[in-house]
Amino acid sequence: MTKKDVLFAMVDQECQRQKKGITLIASENYASSNILHMLGSCLMNKYVEGAVGARYYSGCEFVDKIEQETINRFKTLFQAEHVNVQPHAGTQANIAVYLSCLQPGDTILSMSLSHGGHLSHGHPVTLVGSVYKVISYGVSKKDELLDYDEIETLAIQHKPKLIVAGASAYTREIDFKRFAQIAHKVGALLLADIAHTAGLIAAKLHQSPVPYADFVTMTTHKTLRGPRGAIILCKQKWATKIDKAVMPGSQGGTFMHVVAAKGIAAAEAMDSNFAAYQKQVIINAQAMAKELQSLGYRIISGGTDNHMFMCDITHLGINGKQAEHALESIGIFVNRNTIPFDRKSPMLGSGIRIGTAAITTRGATVQDVIKIAHLIHYVLQAYTSGQKYADFSLQVSEISAKLS
Numbered sequence: 001m002t003k004k005d006v007l008f009a010m011v012d013q014e015c016q017r018q019k020k021g022i023t024l025i026a027s028e029n030y031a032s033s034n035i036l037h038m039l040g041s042c043l044m045n046k047y048v049e050g051a052v053g054a055r056y057y058s059g060c061e062f063v064d065k066i067e068q069e070t071i072n073r074f075k076t077l078f079q080a081e082h083v084n085v086q087p088h089a090g091t092q093a094n095i096a097v098y099l100s101c102l103q104p105g106d107t108i109l110s111m112s113l114s115h116g117g118h119l120s121h122g123h124p125v126t127l128v129g130s131v132y133k134v135i136s137y138g139v140s141k142k143d144e145l146l147d148y149d150e151i152e153t154l155a156i157q158h159k160p161k162l163i164v165a166g167a168s169a170y171t172r173e174i175d176f177k178r179f180a181q182i183a184h185k186v187g188a189l190l191l192a193d194i195a196h197t198a199g200l201i202a203a204k205l206h207q208s209p210v211p212y213a214d215f216v217t218m219t220t221h222k223t224l225r226g227p228r229g230a231i232i233l234c235k236q237k238w239a240t241k242i243d244k245a246v247m248p249g250s251q252g253g254t255f256m257h258v259v260a261a262k263g264i265a266a267a268e269a270m271d272s273n274f275a276a277y278q279k280q281v282i283i284n285a286q287a288m289a290k291e292l293q294s295l296g297y298r299i300i301s302g303g304t305d306n307h308m309f310m311c312d313i314t315h316l317g318i319n320g321k322q323a324e325h326a327l328e329s330i331g332i333f334v335n336r337n338t339i340p341f342d343r344k345s346p347m348l349g350s351g352i353r354i355g356t357a358a359i360t361t362r363g364a365t366v367q368d369v370i371k372i373a374h375l376i377h378y379v380l381q382a383y384t385s386g387q388k389y390a391d392f393s394l395q396v397s398e399i400s401a402k403l404s
C-alpha cells in the first residue's frame with residue numbers, strides 16, 4: 001500500500017474539515033500532537049493481555065513499565081486508590097463495573113437517556129438493559145434539574161444494588177456527595193460516570209466523586225482531551241474484581257498505544273495550563289448560552305455549569321435534526337438532542353447540544369463564541385424562513401481561520 005491509497009486522501013479531507021469548520025460537539029476535542037504520536041507508535045504492534053506483571057504473552061518488559069506509569073499518573077491526578085487504564089471505551093468501562101458487582105437481574109438506578117443519561121446506563125436497546133433491571137430517574141419538570149429527594153424516593157422504593165450518577169447531556173454540576181448519601185441509605189453501591197466532566201474535575205472546577213463513589217468511570221477523549229478510550233477508578237477493595245471484569249470479563253488484548261496516549265493525557269492534565277483551559281471552556285459555554293438566550297432561545301435549566309449547554313429550538317418550528325443539518329452545511333458541527341420531556345424521538349429531538357471544549361482548545365475566546373452564537377441564529381432563522389444561508393460559510397471560514 002502506498003501513500004496514493006485513497007484512504008490517505010480521505011483522512012486529509014477529514015483533517016481539513018476539522019480545521020476549517022467549527023466543532024461544537026460536546027463529546028469531541030482536539031488531542032495534542034504527543035497523543036497522536038503515541039497512537040501511531042510501535043506499541044500498536046504488541047499483544048498484551050492481563051495485568052501489569054501478570055501477562056499472558058512474553059515481551060512485556062517495556063509495556064509493563066508504560067502501563068504502570070500511566071496508572072500512577074491517573075492515581076495522582078484523581079487521588080484514586082486503584083486505577084484500571086485498559087477499557088477501550090466508556091461503554092466497556094461501565095460494563096466492567098456492572099460485571100464486577102452485579103448479578104443478572106439485579107437492579108440499577110440510573111438517569112434516563114431522554115433526560116440526559118447515557119445508553120450504557122441501561123437503555124433497553126443495550127445488553128446492559130437486557131441483563132439487569134433498570135429503573136430510571138430524570139430531571140424535575142419544574143426547573144430541569146436533578147431532584148435528589150425524588151432520586152432518594154425512587155431508591156427507597158426500588159432498592160437498587162447500584163446507583164449510577166453521571167450523564168451525557170446534563171449541564172449542571174452533579175452533587176456526588178448527595179448521591180453517596182442516597183446510596184448508603186439504601187445499601188446500594190455508587191458508580192459515578194464522569195465521561196463528560198473528567199477534565200473539569202481533574203482541574204478541580206467541579207466536585208470530584210472519588211471520595212464518595214465506589215467506582216468512577218470516564219472517557220479520556222472529551223474534556224480530558226486524551227485519546228479515545230476510558231479508565232476506571234475504584235476503591236481498593238474492588239481492585240481485583242474490576243481488573244478481572246475488564247479482562248477477561250469484557251475485553252481481550254489491551255490497546256497499549258492508547259494506554260500510553262492516556263498517560264500523556266494525564267500528564268497534560270497535571271500541567272498548570274490545563275486548569276486555565278478548563279476555566280475558559282466553562283466561561284465560553286456560559287457566554288454562548290447567554291447570547292443565544294438573548295436571541296430568544298430557551299436554554300435547558302436556564303444555563304450551564306460545565307462545558308456544554310442544551311438549546312431548545314421548538315420556537316423555530318424545526319427539529320434538532322433539521323438544525324443539525326442546516327448548520328453542518330455551512331461548517332458548524334453540533335448534535336441534535338432530545339430535551340427533557342421531549343415529545344420527539346432521539347432521531348429528531350427538539351434541541352441541539354452545544355459544547356465548547358474543542359473550540360476552546362483552538363483558542364476561542366468569549367468574543368469568538370458570541371460571533372458563533374449569532375451565526376447559528378442567522379442560519380437557523382434563514383433555514384426556517386426558507387431563505388438562502390450558504391454564504392454564512394464564509395463567516396465560518398473567517399472565524400475558523402483566526403483559531404489555531
Ligand SMILES: Cc1ncc(COP(=O)(O)O)c(C=O)c1O
Pocket residue numbers: 027088089090091092117118120166167168193194195196219229230
Ligand atoms: C456519560 C457517558 N458515559 C459513557 C459514554 C460512552 O463512551 P463511549 O462512546 O466511549 O463508549 C458516553 C459517551 O458519550 C457518555 O457520555
